[in-house]
Amino acid sequence: MWIDCGIHAREWISPAFCLIFVHYSLSFYNQNPDITQILDNMDVYVMPVMNPDGYKYTWTKNRMWRKNRSSKKNTSCIGVDLNRNFDANWCTIGASPDPCEEIYCGAFPESEPESLAVANFLRSHKDSIQIYLSIHSYSQMLIIPYSCSMDEAENHSDLYEMVKQAAENIRRYYRSVYTYGPGAKTIYLAPGGSDDWAYNIGIKYSFTFELQDRGHYGFLLPPSHIQGACNEALTAVKTIALKVIEKT
Ligand code: 0X9
Ligand code: ZN
Numbered sequence: 001m002w003i004d005c006g007i008h009a010r011e012w013i014s015p016a017f018c019l020i021f022v023h024y025s026l027s028f029y030n031q032n033p034d035i036t037q038i039l040d041n042m043d044v045y046v047m048p049v050m051n052p053d054g055y056k057y058t059w060t061k062n063r064m065w066r067k068n069r070s071s072k073k074n075t076s077c078i079g080v081d082l083n084r085n086f087d088a089n090w091c092t093i094g095a096s097p098d099p100c101e102e103i104y105c106g107a108f109p110e111s112e113p114e115s116l117a118v119a120n121f122l123r124s125h126k127d128s129i130q131i132y133l134s135i136h137s138y139s140q141m142l143i144i145p146y147s148c149s150m151d152e153a154e155n156h157s158d159l160y161e162m163v164k165q166a167a168e169n170i171r172r173y174y175r176s177v178y179t180y181g182p183g184a185k186t187i188y189l190a191p192g193g194s195d196d197w198a199y200n201i202g203i204k205y206s207f208t209f210e211l212q213d214r215g216h217y218g219f220l221l222p223p224s225h226i227q228g229a230c231n232e233a234l235t236a237v238k239t240i241a242l243k244v245i246e247k248t
Pocket of ligand 1: 008011083136137138143147148183187189190191192193194195196208210
């Protein structure tokens with residue numbers, strides 16, 4: 001299983017989730033039966049911050065920055081949306097060729113060092129990685145492919161059942177509502193995303209989670225909400241990982 005956090009700079013709950021996930025794994029292996037079963041059956045790659053320059057910028061200059069911080073000749077606008085820079089219907093409707101836009105797709109697929117590095121790693125490990133998981137915020141959604149087109153994924157019913165069960169577990173344990181479904185139909189058409197790209201290279205259990213909240217604090221989720229938000233996401237990760245283990 002691969003989990004990345006912090007593709008988008010301002011979504012601070014996301015890097016927090018990666019850290020809490022690692023801490024939980026190290027603390028509760030051999031204590032909690034779910035995480036024990038997961039770690040007994042799979043290796044987990046965790047990338048805590050995919051967009052470190054952007055993330056730093058949100059701490060120092062502009063809390064609402066989304067993209068990376070790359071600069072380009074012929075424009076004073078900075079940054080590429082890393083979640084529009086992957087090779088999945090790259091730069092079609094839902095992304096922008098304008099470097100000044102928040103959803104700028106970059107000069108070509110994998111033009112950015114961050115997306116290129118992740119794509120290279122996943123390409124070289126695709127035969128062993130079964131689950132791709134990307135953590136974002138906010139809106140409380142569990143998203144499955146596709147987001148880059150209105151097509152249905154070939155194993156749609158499998159994926160749909162998994163996110164449905166994950167959302168039900170979150171609801172039961174924490175009384176929080178998460179919606180779920182294919183990205184293009186659940187949020188909006190958004191091509192060039194890492195989840196669709198990973199799915200297309202053969203990682204058939206591919207997900208994007210949008211964590212808390214549903215808009216009250218938005219990206220500015222207060223510290224007191226971090227643990228609760230991450231517990232919900234952890235429930236979803238466990239539900240999905242255990243399902244995949246059961247199938248194999
Ligand atoms: O638009 C995005 O990249 C994600 N939403 S966010 O508010 N965190 O920016 C949704 C990503 C869903 N997946 C793809 N678009 N592939
Ligand atoms: Zn995001």
